[in-house]
Amino acid sequence: MEKILKKILEDNKKFYKDGKVADYIPALGKANIEDCGITIIDKDKNIHSVGDYNKKFTIQSISKIITLMLAIMDKGFEEVFQIVGYEGTERPFNTISYLESEKVKKAINPMLNSGAIAVTSLIKGDGEKKFDRILELVKVLALNSKIDYDREVYKSEKDTGDRNKAIAYLMKSRGIINGDIESTLDSYFKQCSININTIDLANIAFSIANRFEDVDLESHIDKKKLSSLLISIMVHSGMYNFSGEWSAKVGIPSKSGVAGGVLSVVPDKYGIGFFGPSLDENGNSILGYKVIGELSNELDLNIY
Numbered sequence: 184m185e186k187i188l189k190k191i192l193e194d195n196k197k198f199y200k201d202g203k204v205a206d207y208i209p210a211l212g213k214a215n216i217e218d219c220g221i222t223i224i225d226k227d228k229n230i231h232s233v234g235d236y237n238k239k240f241t242i243q244s245i246s247k248i249i250t251l252m253l254a255i256m257d258k259g260f261e262e263v264f265q266i267v268g269y270e271g272t273e274r275p276f277n278t279i280s281y282l283e284s285e286k287v288k289k290a291i292n293p294m295l296n297s298g299a300i301a302v303t304s305l306i307k308g309d310g311e312k313k314f315d316r317i318l319e320l321v322k323v324l325a326l327n328s329k330i331d332y333d334r335e336v337y338k339s340e341k342d343t344g345d346r347n348k349a350i351a352y353l354m355k356s357r358g359i360i361n362g363d364i365e366s367t368l369d370s371y372f373k374q375c376s377i378n379i380n381t382i383d384l385a386n387i388a389f390s391i392a393n394r395f396e397d398v399d400l401e402s403h404i405d406k407k408k409l410s411s412l413l414i415s416i417m418v419h420s421g422m423y424n425f426s427g428e429w430s431a432k433v434g435i436p437s438k439s440g441v442a443g444g445v446l447s448v449v450p451d452k453y454g455i456g457f458f459g460p461s462l463d464e465n466g467n468s469i470l471g472y473k474v475i476g477e478l479s480n481e482l483d484l485n486i487y
């Protein structure tokens with residue numbers, strides 16, 4: 184496996200030149216654009232890592248999977264999907280204008296910023312407690328009790344997060360969400376700033392692929408139903424406006440974040456974590472697309 188991974192990385196790492204690192208959150212602009220690493224965990228729980236697999240980066244939008252999971256564990260499927268929908272969209276992740284329409288009664292889906300902020304508002308816990316519970320779940324799924332959040336990225340997110348603040352307050356004015364908006368936003372900025380590496384991501388992906396079999400979720404939720412739901416959402420909305428093409432060409436349910444991380448789940452088989460901060464115009468890792476796409480062909484991982 185390591186040999187295959189090394190060759191795929193070697194063949195593709197030159198393509199970092201085709202993209203750029205995210206800089207709309209200033210602290211993310213400091214990333215090394217050439218970084219590229221991957222970890223894959225197989226059915227027998229063997230861990231295979233190559234490249235910059237050990238480098239830390241912030242989880243960003245991949246946290247939307249974790250918060251969706253926690254909100255469902257706290258409130259159940261029905262209550263969560265009363266304020267977010269199931270459908271994919273061509274709108275960008277930070278879309279706001281649709282929330283103005285009187286006809287709109289919920290955020291489009293939990294992978295958009297609007298949907299993710301709505302989902303976070305449902306998670307139990309006042310003040311700091313909300314985020315503490317999110318961080319705790321990340322640690323449990325990643326099998327890493329040392330995970331923390333990056334204070335510099337958090338501050339940068341918060342200082343420049345006016346659009347996310349506008350989204351949250353517009354949703355409140357429309358009656359989609361309620362409660363303490365400032366604490367929901369603070370939790371959202373912190374959850375995006377959680378620091379991880381590809382091994383952590385692969386462990387989280389493996390827990391989903393493995394239907395949370397080995398995970399004590401401290402909840403009576405149907406674990407299989409939960410993992411199926413997360414996987415189905417990743418299929419149509421995990422890769423921003425590229426989710427359809429990613430599904431067609433790579434064929435592995437995945438979620439990416441603007442720091443360059445990609446979490447990929449091959450149901451009942453593999454968990455994959457990838458890092459490469461050079462992004463395409465949709466906000467997906469350029470190298471992630473190339474490397475995971477080739478890996479999918481090489482190991483015959485396309486789920487369709």
Ligand code: GLU
Binds near residue numbers: 245276340440466
């Ligand atoms: N913290 C980022 C934001 O809210 C997350 C974006 C992403 O990874 O898609 O803008």
